[in-house]
Amino acid sequence: MDRIRISGGNELKGTIPISGAKNAALPLMIASLLTSDTLTLENVPHLADVELLMRILGNHGVDIAVNGRRERQEDGYSRTIHFTCRTIVDTTAPYELVSKMRASFWVIGPLVAREGRARVSLPGGCAIGTRPVDLFLEGLQALGAEIEIDGGYVNVTAPQGGLVGARYVFPKVSVGATHVMMMAATLAKGTTVIENAAREPEIVDLAKCLSAMGAKISGAGTRTITIEGVTSLSGARHRVLPDRIETGTYAMAVAMAGGDVTLEGTDAALLENALDTLRMAGAHITETETGLRVVRNGNGIQAVDITTEPFPGFPTDLQAQFMALMTRSTGVSNITETIFENRFMHVQELARLGAKISLSGQKARVEGVPRLKGAPVMATDLRASVSLVIAGLAAEGETMVSRVYHLDRGFERLEEKLTRCGAVVERVSE
Ligand code: EPZ
Secondary structure (H helix, E strand, O other): OOEEEEEOOOOEEEEEEOOEOHHHHHHHHHHHHHOOOEEEEEEEOOOHHHHHHHHHHHHHOOEEEEOOOOEEEOOEEEEEEEEEOOOOOOOEEOHHHHOOOHHHHHHHHHHHHHHOEEEEEOOOOEOOEOOOOHHHHHHHHHOOOEEEEEOOEEEEEOOOOOOEOOEEEOOOOOHHHHHHHHHHHHOOEOEEEEEOOOOOHHHHHHHHHHHHOOOEEEOEOEOOEEEEOOOOOOOEEEEOOEOHHHHHHHHHHHHHHOEEEEEEOOOHHHHHHHHHHHHHHOOEEEEOOOEEEEEEOOOOEEOOOEEEOOOOOEOHHHHHHHHHHHOOEEOEEEEEOOOOOOOOOHHHHHHHOOOEEEEEOOEEEEEOOOOOEOOEEEOOOHHHHHHHHHHHHHOEOEEEEEOOHHHHOOOOOHHHHHHOOOOEEEEEOO
16 A cells, blocks of 8 residues: 655745646536536546546446546646536446445436436445535425435435426535535526525536536525526536645645745635635745745744634635644644534644644644654545645654555645655655
């Protein structure tokens, strides 16, 4: 199993190309199930989760063509992938695949919208929390679907003649359930109004793509999304938006290690809250024509309190990375996680590097220490893993991160991007 070895202490200097967003690419790929035409996605990151979803979509009958060569864009890989689902050959998404990646459950929306039925395995537990699917099911029921849970599978059936538009108020903001309801409603009869919708940039990106496919959607990015159903969708060409979590992660890495790095191909508007927080912590961040420049010279990191919230609040997907940064701050930072109940697994590992963190329920109190010291640590989930890499960049000596398959799910060529900026990071295969 691969591990990542980091020798800490070097500043980061140079340019890091930001990849297409994993959390946009996944729902966009799933949207290809809604049409018999070809959906072409540009800027698709090369990640384990994307590869797995390609396999899942293949099972449903999606023909996938990756351009014969990888298109080089500046320094980063970006792939253009064509998805064509002439007919859905199987409406079942099996446990073996859905249990590997929660987002694959989202096929339920397009499958029932296009075929009138779907049988999708419940995703099961997940390291960062229980993550139920009640909101997905209630949303689909509002559109007239009948739901039955049997043998670990959700069987969903549309009424005769297909799903019917409705108004639905989500009792809690959910990114995935908003994606699914928006996709399902595009082919429903009449108007759907989704209230208390997620406002994440990835929702807006999916809405843009669906609109290019002929869907009639307004309000994406606000709390109320309105969808006028159409009878069919066509193909389209769409470019996946830049990864705001990757952007924030590298910005935090620079704040941690010091240095001067330009993050190419990203957009500050995608993560204003996190960037403002980093500025308060002492990083200098400026927008450039093609992205962001992040600088931290010699001066220390200030402690800042954060609370994770749905967009536009501070993202839960950057909480672990920010905690790593706060371990070296001058002062005490209080970090409150409100999205997932078990997203503090990095705490024990950061403690192995010398961090002083105490936990009380959903709150972590991080007392900055003058130095961290390298140690063997274990990755527990995607964002927790990269927080250990960030900590390792500033730790004295060697940090060895094991179970890096978590990192490969969401960070494209991490070692290469960091190494090119002067970090000493290498993958060790055994
Ligand atoms: C998406 O997950 C992201 N995944 C997550 O990124 C991200 O952490 C999360 O949104 C929050 O921003 C993708 O986009 C692929 P939710 P999702 O439904 O959609 C509860 C990463 O590291 N809930 O918005 O699964 C749920 O348990 C990942 O890239 C219900 O109670 O998140 C959670 O507490 C991890 N019932 C809260 O809502 C439901 O039916 C928000 O979850 C659905 C969700």
